[in-house]
Amino acid sequence: MNPSASGWIIKFGSLIEKEQNLYMDFDTHYRALRHTGFVYGINMEIPDFIVAEHKLSEDEKAKINLLHALYGIYTLETNKSDFSSFIEKTFEFYKVLKIGHFSLLSKILTGSNTTAQLEKLVDTRVSLGDSLINKTFNSIITNSLLFIDVLLFKCYLSNPKDIREQAQFMEYLTINITYHALSSKEKNKSDERLALLFASSLTFIKSDAQDFDGSYRQQLLEARSEIENRYFLDVACLAVWEDKSLEYQESEFIFGLGKDLGLKEDIITNSLEEIKVFFLKHSKTVPFLKDTNLAIQFYDNMSKMVNKLILRNSKRLQKELSESKELVYLISKSTLKDLTPEEKKKVQNQLIDIFKSIPSLAIFLLPGGAVLLPIFIKLIPKLLPSSFDENRVEK
Template sequence: MNPSASGWIEKYGSVVQKHQNAFPDFDALYSTLKKSGFVYGLNSSIPDFIPFEHSLSEDEKAKINLLNALYFTYYLNEGKGDYVHFVEQVYKFYEVLKINRAGFFGKLLTGNKTSAKLEKLLASRIYIEDNIFSKTFNSLITNSLLFVDVLLFKHYLNGVDDLKTKAEEIEYLAINITYHALSSKEQNRKDNKLSQLLASSLTYINCAENNFDGSYRDRLLNNKEIWENRYLLDMACLTVWEDHSLDYTESEFIFGIGKDLGIENHLISESIMHVTEFFRQNLDTIPYLKEKNLAHQFYDSMGKIVKKLILRNSKRLHKELSQSAELVALLSKSTVRDLSRDEKKKVQNQLIDIFKSIPSLAIFILPGGAILLPIFIKLIPKLLPSAFDENRIDEEEKSTNN
């Protein structure tokens, strides 16, 4: 099976029919997804029963693991393996979440067969525009949130009405836990930058009424979804272990989070053990795990990505910005002072409208993409100075006046 060639979803369907009993329950599925790294956003392997034609990239492994996770979530929930119905259900699920709207990705979803459209859709969940994401951003943010798709699909199959609200809730808790996990560490300058970045991102996921004072833990206490809680705990473990160490304060934080989530101590210990073992086994197969502190790599890489996107789309951005005096004024203010929550919300709404009109900037609308917005806002005035200087005279205007 080649997940980079057309027809791979139908090929998976023919293969999985012979392995319907690969996962007797969701616990077995989740354990395998952790072992493969899918839950952590660091895909190192795929299920043993799936053949492949060539050495798979991490992106290709992520696509296979996502489809496999969605299929067996469907199979275990519905008690049947009707593959055609499964493909239709997954596509409808993403349609409910508005992931497949043409406005976001132009002509991304083309073709008549649902499986062909789903291939392009799943590819868009992993990367856009020939892997414009660096490996760090791709894995630690976008791909680490892919398991949210699985949790939401489970809710979809059980008839949950407002999936968008549920998605925001899970993402909010995941980012809050990540932030506080970083805060439990002995931070250096880059860790502080990353913490501030995560804090800023909350304004951009419809959670402006919340903050990082610990009140998010009230939501944890009220969250009774077992697999959401297990996933959130694993996200916390991944974050505190990212520098390959776990001190007393970090361990205390993990057990505190686990208690809030209603998870027994032996399962909390297992979660720490699993992420430790994953790091140990995959240092050679996932090279950037060797970086002493992934927070350094993470922050620096995101800045480079956003800078590249702004420069590549500078003319279009300049044109769009010139049509919004209020947005330019707010972005100019952001260079000298912190914006208020209402001002940040205005910036968010107007930037999202711009992102929808520029396909290359669609990454800011993907799950996790909101985390890039503070960097984007910080870099725009530096990279597009003419948009923020109303008295600047362009060279073209000079030649006209002369």
Template sequence: MNPSASGWINKFGHLVVHKSKAFESFEDLYLQLKNNGFVYGIHLEIANFIDVEHSLTEDEVAKINLLTALYFTHLFETGKKDFDTFVNTVFGYYQSLDVGKISFLNKILSGTHTASQLEKLIDSRIYLGGNAFSRAFGNSLTNSLLFVDILIFQHYLNNPGKTMQHAQLLEYATMNIVYKALSSKKTHETDEKLIQLLDASLTYVNLNENEFNGSYTELLRKNFTKYEKDYFLDMACLTIWEDKSLDRTETDYILGLGKDLEKSKKEVKSAVSFIQDFFEKNAPRVSYLNDKNLALQFYEGMSKSVSKLILRNSKRLKKELAESRELVALLSKSTVKDLDPEERKKVQKQLIDVFKSIPSLAIFMLPGGAVLLPIFIKLIPKLLPSAFDENRVEDS
């Protein structure tokens, strides 16, 4: 399954139809989504019953986990396995929240089938702002509050009439808990990054407006479900444990929050222990904890995205490159020495001709796309070695 190509939702449906017992219950699903980071807004792994052809980027992991969580939530709440029914229900759910409106142009480009439109809609949930060009090449963030969508969907399936109000309440409560958790600790640089990421992920509520009256305690005592309370506790644990320590003030806060959420001390300690183990295992893979400068992060993001595009179109690229001996010769030469200005101009012109023949590479023809050509040229010999065997020099 390739979540960056059209038709991936139907492919998921083909895979999941035989895996309806992949999770025993919503509680089991929640635990798995904590283990792979999705509950925490950290997109690391997917369910092991899904086969993928290539290594996945963060946004692709997020897409698959969002759809997986939505499908099994629908299954547990309704008992219905039919995938078409699920797709129509999810599409109606997001429409009720006025999320990801499908334009007339998008209908022409992606087809009028609900699954095709849902692919566009899920895409709109994954990324935080920015245009298609900046998103495609790493200059964006991945939504860190996606699990809220699952909790709202659970509510929608049981109470479809007040979906937006509940969505706003969940986001508002989540952010208030995170801010309250931060106030219990000394501010750290990565705390600020986490807050910026969560703020950018808000969809349904504007924190600058006074959406809800009443105190913080009154807010927590609203009629939240068990799993909504579990999520609040886990987000608080994520916030206070980010600096890998827990002082007296933080301990008092998290125990107090647990009491307000009607959780036992054992449940609170278990939640703290879980996030501790999660960080010890995955800290190097959590992007907002990365201290690399923005320029390096941007370059690495672009490199990963360009690599993905090359891999996704490797067969087509091999065919197109094989028909241009001069281009292959120049690209091969570029692996061992710098090209002169005239040669670089030839490579750029001929690559643009190649891009014209492969629709998914048309983004390189957008304004600014030429900036990415050096990355593309650097990666082609490594990802398509068969076309460069004659002159390729391996690194020692």
């Protein structure tokens, strides 16, 4: 399944129909979503029943996890499993919620079926920035508060009244809990990046309009579903644990917050244990914990993007390359020694001709696209038959 290509939602539906008793209860579903990192807003994994053909980016994992989360809530709340009805209800929900520049999307997608429109809407919902520059320079492009959509969808299925106001209230509580959790300890760069990530993910309120005076604690005492309260607690645990330690003040804050939320002590302890396990497993790959300079970040992100494009067009690239014997010779030669300036120019010109024939690689034709060519040349030998590179060492 490729979440970046059209038809992925229908593919998801065909896969989910084969899974029996996947959604037993809210607790099991919530734990599964927390395991993937979706609850924390850090999508590191996807559900086990989905096998990705290629390595997925974080925003692609987020798309899968969001749909998985929404469908699970739908089946548990309605006791129905019809995927077509779920699509219609989800599209209706986002339309009522008025997010993702819905009016603009409606104009663009006039005549498209509901599934195609929902794919576009999910894409705008997941990505904080959809421009090439944004995705190149900013490795944190995924909305970190997507689980709020799931909580809102649960509310919408039982009572669709005032759903927008509920969305504003949930974001208000989430951003206040995050702010005060971070304030319970000495801040570092990772804390600042986490705060920025959450603030940039707000949709219904503006973070700079909040005074963070602590009045939110009184509102936590109001009756809400347990899944909402567990989410708020897990967000707080994420904020205090990202430095991989828990000081006395932080522990006091978490247990005090859990008490205000009406959660039992074993649930609070379990939340702390789960975030500890999550960070031990993923701390080296969590985006907001990385501290690299702009040049390294640019190259890394560019490499990932080019690698993704190459792998997903490998068959077509191999076909095009097989028809250009001189290009294949020069690329295979480049794996053994440096090319002359004239040879490099030939490679560049012939590659651009190939890119013209593959629409998804049109990025190379943009002004400055030649910057990507060294990365492409570095990656392309992996696609060539081993006979072209006798000294290749397989890892």
